[in-house]
Amino acid sequence: MVLLITYVFLPLFWLIVNSTKTQASLFSSFGLWFSSEFSLIENITTLFAYDDGIFLRWLSNTALYVVVGAGGATLLATFGGYALAKFDFPGRRWVFILILGSLSIPGTALAVPTFLLFSQMGLTNTPWAVILPSLVSPFGLYLIWIYAAESVPTSLLEAARLDGAKEFRIFFTISSRLLAPGLVTVLLFSIVGTWNNYFLPLIMLNDPKWYPLTVGLNQWNAQSSTVGGEPIYHLVITGSLVAIIPIIAVFLYLQKYWQSGLAAGSVKQ
Amino acid sequence: MASSKKSVARWLSVTATAAMLAGSLVACGSSDKPVETPDAGDVESALDEKSSLLVWGWDPAIEPVAAAFEAKYPNVDVEVVNVGTNADHYTKVQNAITAGKGAPDLAQMEYQAIPQFALSDGLADLTELGAKDLESKYTPAAWNNVLVNDGIYGLPWGTGPMALFYNSAVFEKHGVEVPTTWAEYTQAAKDLKAADPAVRITNDSGDAGFSTSMIWQAGGQPFKIDGEKVEINLQDEGSVKWATAWNELVQDELVAPISSWSDEWYQGLGNGTIASLTIGAWMAGNLESGVPDGAGDWRVAPMPVWEAGDTGTSENGGGAFSMLKGSENKIVAQQFLEFMTASTEGQTITLETVGGIPSTVAELANDEWLNREWEYFGGQKVNQVLADSANNVITGWQYLPFQVYANSVFADSVGQSYENRTDINEGLKAWQSTVAEFGTQQGFDVTSK
Numbered sequence: 001m002v003l004l005i006t007y008v009f010l011p012l013f014w015l016i017v018n019s020t021k022t023q024a025s026l027f028s029s030f031g032l033w034f035s036s037e038f039s040l041i042e043n044i045t046t047l048f049a050y051d052d053g054i055f056l057r058w059l060s061n062t063a064l065y066v067v068v069g070a071g072g073a074t075l076l077a078t079f080g081g082y083a084l085a086k087f088d089f090p091g092r093r094w095v096f097i098l099i100l101g102s103l104s105i106p107g108t109a110l111a112v113p114t115f116l117l118f119s120q121m122g123l124t125n126t127p128w129a130v131i132l133p134s135l136v137s138p139f140g141l142y143l144i145w146i147y148a149a150e151s152v153p154t155s156l157l158e159a160a161r162l163d164g165a166k167e168f169r170i171f172f173t174i175s176s177r178l179l180a181p182g183l184v185t186v187l188l189f190s191i192v193g194t195w196n197n198y199f200l201p202l203i204m205l206n207d208p209k210w211y212p213l214t215v216g217l218n219q220w221n222a223q224s225s226t227v228g229g230e231p232i233y234h235l236v237i238t239g240s241l242v243a244i245i246p247i248i249a250v251f252l253y254l255q256k257y258w259q260s261g262l263a264a265g266s267v268k269q
Numbered sequence: 270m271a272s273s274k275k276s277v278a279r280w281l282s283v284t285a286t287a288a289m290l291a292g293s294l295v296a297c298g299s300s301d302k303p304v305e306t307p308d309a310g311d312v313e314s315a316l317d318e319k320s321s322l323l324v325w326g327w328d329p330a331i332e333p334v335a336a337a338f339e340a341k342y343p344n345v346d347v348e349v350v351n352v353g354t355n356a357d358h359y360t361k362v363q364n365a366i367t368a369g370k371g372a373p374d375l376a377q378m379e380y381q382a383i384p385q386f387a388l389s390d391g392l393a394d395l396t397e398l399g400a401k402d403l404e405s406k407y408t409p410a411a412w413n414n415v416l417v418n419d420g421i422y423g424l425p426w427g428t429g430p431m432a433l434f435y436n437s438a439v440f441e442k443h444g445v446e447v448p449t450t451w452a453e454y455t456q457a458a459k460d461l462k463a464a465d466p467a468v469r470i471t472n473d474s475g476d477a478g479f480s481t482s483m484i485w486q487a488g489g490q491p492f493k494i495d496g497e498k499v500e501i502n503l504q505d506e507g508s509v510k511w512a513t514a515w516n517e518l519v520q521d522e523l524v525a526p527i528s529s530w531s532d533e534w535y536q537g538l539g540n541g542t543i544a545s546l547t548i549g550a551w552m553a554g555n556l557e558s559g560v561p562d563g564a565g566d567w568r569v570a571p572m573p574v575w576e577a578g579d580t581g582t583s584e585n586g587g588g589a590f591s592m593l594k595g596s597e598n599k600i601v602a603q604q605f606l607e608f609m610t611a612s613t614e615g616q617t618i619t620l621e622t623v624g625g626i627p628s629t630v631a632e633l634a635n636d637e638w639l640n641r642e643w644e645y646f647g648g649q650k651v652n653q654v655l656a657d658s659a660n661n662v663i664t665g666w667q668y669l670p671f672q673v674y675a676n677s678v679f680a681d682s683v684g685q686s687y688e689n690r691t692d693i694n695e696g697l698k699a700w701q702s703t704v705a706e707f708g709t710q711q712g713f714d715v716t717s718k
Binding site for chain 2: 024026027028112115116119120122124125202203206207208219222223224225226229230231233
């Protein structure tokens with residue numbers, strides 16, 4: 001247990017401790033404890049001012065990709081998964097095979113072909129290049145599908161149909177509520193996935209103005225290891241700390257839905 | 270963290286090179302019209318028209334140089350974009366070339382990357398734009414770096430002649446003389462470790478750039494390129510000379526197994542546990558900005574040599590700017606290249622912004638620059654030592670036409686020798702076979718000795 005806690009919290013502790021240090025004291029003081037100077041506030045101020053405040057821009061880019069990308073992915077996965085679980089139509093089996101198949105292809109393997117495709121369409125180096133691929137979430141679709149099959153009783157839908165409700169009304173008033181825990185789970189996964197997405201934007205974007213935090217911070221990190229580059233490890237560390245705060249907040253907020261969702265799935269109704 | 274970053278970088282260069290293959294096959298069928306060398310009138314009218322240039326690079330000096338150029342030619346708009354450093358940058362350049370869209374007019378290119386991009390037909394041959402006349406402006410060593418198969422694929426911007434940077438306080442404290450030969454260097458490494466078990470003469474965990482530079486200075490010429498023919502022999506006299514000497518340092522733990530540029534590395538340089546670096550001249554600027562704790566302690570000495578009385582040195586790093594083949598603004602782009610790399614104005618801005626070593630003969634002999642007393646180095650006239658090294662670089666060295674890939678797999682072979690403390694020569698042989706196989710797959714005619 002102690003080991004586990006150490007494994008989980010030590011990096012976070014390290015991050016907090018070291019974001020209070022200046023670039024100089026970062027290398028001259030013990031890594032796991034505070035140095036004599038406390039410069040967290042100063043680091044944060046420098047962070048947002050460095051290179052004409054590009055960090056704020058990266059932060060808002062990430063927010064944009066998360067809201068549109070992860071939000072859209074969750075919506076599409078919910079509609080699709082629900083439809084696949086509750087409606088019988090020709091070709092359903094093929095869709096199933098296709099989705100299982102696409103789950104098994106790692107995203108990195110698709111990055112270069114996707115790049116060439118987007119380049120032909122003139123979409124590279126625009127936010128669309130990051131948002132459009134993020135909208136597709138085979139895993140989310142699969143999860144909602146399974147979840148809908150289990151937690152939305154078909155008899156309930158039939159009852160609603162008998163009462164004269166149209167499919168859209170059934171979905172928004174009944175099914176969507178029953179699906180809520182599953183939906184939140186998918187949302188959480190999509191948010192974390194998009195927030196941490198690195199490879200896709202790295203390939204797609206050339207202009208630092210469109211970088212998300214992951215790529216931007218890595219660029220700052222790499223800058224320390226080049227000729228003429230100014231080492232700014234203290235800003236990279238402080239930036240990483242700032243970057244994980246929103247995701248921790250989202251996680252804590254959505255956790256209650258998530259937990260109830262897990263419990264709901266485990267009890268026989 | 271370091272290892273995951275490394276593997277991403279490796280993956281990137283593998284994709285980049287795979288994409289390169291596609292590019293080089295296409296290249297065989299291309300029919301480029303020869304461009305006539307523009308005369309002064311063409312150049313003048315091109316500069317007077319409204320035009321724009323896109324420059325990709327990561328060096329902080331590009332921005333101010335571009336601003337100066339814009340001030341001189343108000344109708345030219347130069348946009349500078351930093352798409353990433355080394356590996357990321359090359360991947361993006363390669364992707365843009367493959368996609369045929371979105372490529373810049375000019376891109377920063379380290380010397381080791383030039384053959385790869387030149388041979389995959391991504392770069393413009395500047396001979397057609399009159400670059401031949403500029404040869405005398407650059408030092409021979411710098412100029413040699415941009416030539417590939419008789420074409421000129423960039424203009425040298427800065428070079429990295431090697432020198433010995435050392436922490437004089439550490440050497441003095443332990444009463445160790447600063448080595449001038451590699452034999453003395455090994456002895457100094459032993460003495461330093463004996464005096465203080467925490468101190469190592471340098472760090473080295475297996476670095477492709479460092480190893481090839483050392484082989485270069487030892488007189489090795491493991492890569493010989495002639496058109497599509499590539500000859501690899503990492504067991505030639507120079508390679509064996511270096512590997513054998515270095516075996517002792519690695520196996521007896523006389524060098525710290527720390528990767529350069531890691532946070533541990535900066536820490537070691539700051540607290541004196543890494544006492545010296547044999548590295549490119551540009552390190553002077555990086556020490557000043559990255560190791561403030563060492564101010565006043567560090568000095569620069571000539572690179573140690575194999576036999577007392579030798580003078581030959583080699584280069585480590587350094588780079589050029591290349592023009593992409595697809596640039597639609599070649600005349601203006603060429604003017605910017607010349608301004609940036611060959612003019613006093615451009616070189617002065619660069620030297621003031623990032624330091625380093627000029628690639629032009631005139632600036633290298635400039636008294637004001639040579640006699641500058643560098644406060645960080647205790648008032649030493651550092652540039653004189655660096656300029657001497659620049660003038661003594663052994664000529665004739667060639668990099669592989671897939672050096673970016675080769676360097677990315679260095680850790681799998683030579684790196685293993687370091688890690689297991691086994692014979693580096695074995696690592697070099699393993700590296701050679703991996704690299705030769707890759708080259709053959711890429712369609713090169715590889716002879717592996």
